[in-house]
Amino acid sequence: GAVVSQHPSRVICKSGTSVKIECRSLDFQATTMFWYRQFPKQSLMLMATSNEGSKATYEQGVEKDKFLINHASLTLSTLTVTSAHPEDSSFYICSARGEGPHSYEQYFGPGTRLTVT
Amino acid sequence: QKEVEQDPGPLSVPEGAIVSLNCTYSNSAFQYFMWYRQYSRKGPELLMYTYSSGNKEDGRFTAQVDKSSKYISLFIRDSQPSDSATYLCAMSGYGNNRLAFGKGNQVVVIP
Numbered sequence: 001g002a003v004v005s006q007h008p009s010r011v012i013c014k015s016g017t018s019v020k021i022e023c024r025s026l027d028f029q030a031t032t033m034f035w036y037r038q039f040p041k042q043s044l045m046l047m048a049t050s051n052e053g054s055k056a057t058y059e060q061g062v063e064k065d066k067f068l069i070n071h072a073s074l075t076l077s078t079l080t081v082t083s084a085h086p087e088d089s090s091f092y093i094c095s096a097r098g099e100g101p102h103s104y105e106q107y108f109g110p111g112t113r114l115t116v117t
Numbered sequence: 118q119k120e121v122e123q124d125p126g127p128l129s130v131p132e133g134a135i136v137s138l139n140c141t142y143s144n145s146a147f148q149y150f151m152w153y154r155q156y157s158r159k160g161p162e163l164l165m166y167t168y169s170s171g172n173k174e175d176g177r178f179t180a181q182v183d184k185s186s187k188y189i190s191l192f193i194r195d196s197q198p199s200d201s202a203t204y205l206c207a208m209s210g211y212g213n214n215r216l217a218f219g220k221g222n223q224v225v226v227i228p
Contacts (some may be wrong), residue, residue, distance in 0.1 A: 006160070032214055043205060043220045044161070093160050097214065104149045104168075104209065106216055108160035 001104065003027050004096050006109035013084055013116055021079045021112045023094030029074035030096035035067070038091045050077050086117045120144050123206055123219025128136050136193040140206035140219045144185065147208040147217070150182050152191045155203045155221065164204075165191065196226045 003026040013019050032051050036044040039050060048064075050056040050071035058064045066088075068080040077096075081088055091113050095106040122142045130136055138152075149168055153161035167173045167178040167189075173180045181190040189208070193200055206219040 002163075004160075034214075034216075041223075043218045046215060083207055087137050091158070095160075105151065106207075107163060107164055108153070110160045111158070113158070 002098075002105070002107045004030075004094065004107045004109040006094055006112050008112060009110060010113040011115070013114070015085055015116055016083055018080055018082045019084055019114060020112075021092055021094075023077045023079070023096070023109050024044075025075045025098065025107070026095040028096075028098040030098050031074065032097045033071055033077040034095045034097070035069060035077075035079050036093045036095065038093060038111075040091075044093065047079075073101075081114065085116070086116045089114055089116045118224075120217045121206065121208065121219045123222055125174070125220045125222055127223040127225060129225045129227060130196055132196060132198060132226055134196050136191075136196050136200065136224055136226070138191045138204050138206075138222050138224070140189050140208075141187055142189075142208060142217070144208075144210070144217070145184075145187070146210035148211045149209045150189050151207045151216070152178075152180055153205045153207060154200075155205060156186045157202075163206055176177075193224075196224075198226045198228050200224060 005024045035047045047062045048056045048058045056069035073079040081103045093111040095108040123141045152165040155161040155211040177194045179192040203221040205221045207216040
């Protein structure tokens with residue numbers, strides 16, 4: 001149980017284009033989803049927290065107009081990187097937190113590797 | 118002082134040895150403690166989850182939490198080459214969404 005999927009697993013895009021990454025909780029309802037960014041050999045950096053049906057809460061220094069987050073249902077959150085630039089190239093990982101026995105555990109997706117050329 | 122301190126290693130051990138990992142933290146409000154395993158280019162996988170102080174065992178893995186010392190540990194018995202990965206500690210407070218992560222500790226189990 002507690003499986004989180006991400007799509008796509010990797011994407012290459014040209015500078016100036018937008019990229020959408022999907023995060024789904026497959027076998028539980030995720031009241032809260034999180035988006036992280038990870039640079040090579042570094043820990044996870046929280047970008048934003050989203051609760052179903054409400055606006056995301058962004059961490060300090062994260063541009064909300066650049067990283068658009070939508071949490072439209074209890075099983076799906078999307079991150080859109082708008083007008084991507086090479087410095088946005090990174091490993092993006094989502095996680096989901098549910099209710100009941102999953103309420104304090106976060107389950108991570110497999111990650112999406114974004115390369116902006 | 119960072120909220121969570123974890124020595125990034127790397128740590129190399131021979132197959133069959135016990136791997137010992139630990140994290141210290143400064144926020145006394147932390148109540149929930151987790152260990153994640155992350156293979157290269159993959160998302161973190163939840164290994165162990167502990168609430169408050171105490172020990173928890175799951176197969177070859179044992180997690181310990183000492184809240185009085187603000188110190189948590191993960192032990193891996195009979196280590197296998199497949200245990201080679203980065204191990205991240207993470208923790209959060211009651212009613213708090215956010216996880217505070219350690220930097221991660223790279224473990225290499227040599228056959």
